[in-house]
Amino acid sequence: MTAPAPAISFEFFPPQNMAATFRLWDAVQTLSPLDPRFVSVTYGAGGTTRDLTLEAVGALHASSGLKVAAHLTCVSATKAETLALADQFAAAGVSDIVALRGDPPKGSGGFTPHPEGFSGSVELIGALAAKGTFNIRVGAYPDPHPEAAYEGADVDHLKAKFDAGADEALTQFFFEPETFLRFRDACAAKGIDKPIVPGILPIENWKGVKSFAQRCGAPIPQWLDDAFATAERDGRADLLAVALCTEMCTKLREExxxxxxxxxxxxxxxxRDVCHALGVTPKVALQEVA
Structure with missing residues (x-):
């Protein structure tokens, strides 16, 4: 018997110019027929895309017919400013938030809480949960976070987020299915029973992904680096990316x-190609913008 197709969701980032706006809308049009549970819109390092995120979230919610989750961080902002933005999301009809500590501004040397701000993601989650109006998703690190103080710190931190009121976790991307499965088992051993959803990154630009992985502490398998070096030389990088991503997702499904x-x-x-390979077929068309 063929296994049912997985439930899916997609992350986008807010556009910063007109060309990027059209690219975002094209991406939404391409993927929305796959009937995602929700789509999320990111929030830049140091809160740099705050207004753009609010605009993109509002536009997508109003025009796409999709459930939209807004990213919210507490970097470089007071508690009042952060919660005021959450209220603006709610006023725009958005009830789903991805609550994150957030990346500090580039060159700042690390995260330092605002003197009148939240100490980190756990305190932010608690404040959002107290409002009682949001479905709260949070981040999780299946590979050790660069700031993890000890082995298992990422599991303990995720448990603290759930204890504070989070409903679901979305993980950082990873390159091998065993990475997620080990993390899932470690979380279960700590008594975590809420959903932990693997974050999947189809690799379009291997050089860029390698650079990002190094910054966020995701180990890069040598076999993967070698495979992309060969595929790029032969002009088959996209084929390799779809094949590897589909294989990893299939192994996760089997587990x-x-x-x-x-x-x-x-x-x-x-x-889209990976989703199709996993049996996720178009179900609905994006509603037309009046």
Whole structure:
């Protein structure tokens, strides 16, 4: 018997110019027929895309017919400013928030809480949960976070987020299915029973992904680096990316994972192809903008 297709969701980032706006809308049009559980819109390092995120979230919610989750961080902002933005999301009809500490501004040397701000993601989650109006998703690190103080710190931190009121976790991307499965087992051993959804990144630009992986502490398998070096030389990088991503997702599905979250980078073609390979077929058409 063929296994049912996985439930899916997609992450986009807010556009910063007109060309990027059209690219975002094209990405949404390409992927929305796959009937995602929700789509999320990111929030830049140091809160740099705050207004753009609010605009993109509002526009997508109003015009796409999709459930939209807004990223919210507490970097470089007071508690009042952060919660005021959450209220603006709610006023725009958005009830789903991805609550994150957030990346500090480039060159700042690390995260330092605002004197009148939240100390980190756990305190932010608690404040959002107290409002009682949001479905709260949070981040999780299947590979050790660069700031992890000890082995297992990422599991303990995720448990603290759930204890504070989070409903679901979305993981950072990873390159091998065993990475997620080990993390899932470690979380279960700590008594975590809420959903942990693997974050999946179809690799469109291997050089860029390698650079990002190094910054966020995701180990890069040598076999993967070698495979992309060969594929890029032969002009087959996209074929390799779809094949490897589909294989990883299939292995996760075989281990009981029924929900996947895709990082699209606003370039939807590889994500669409992987979803199709997993049996996720178009169900609905994006409603037309009046």
């Amino acid at each position: 009981g994972v029924d929900t996947l979250h895709f990082y699209t980078l606003n370039r939807p073609e590889l994500t």
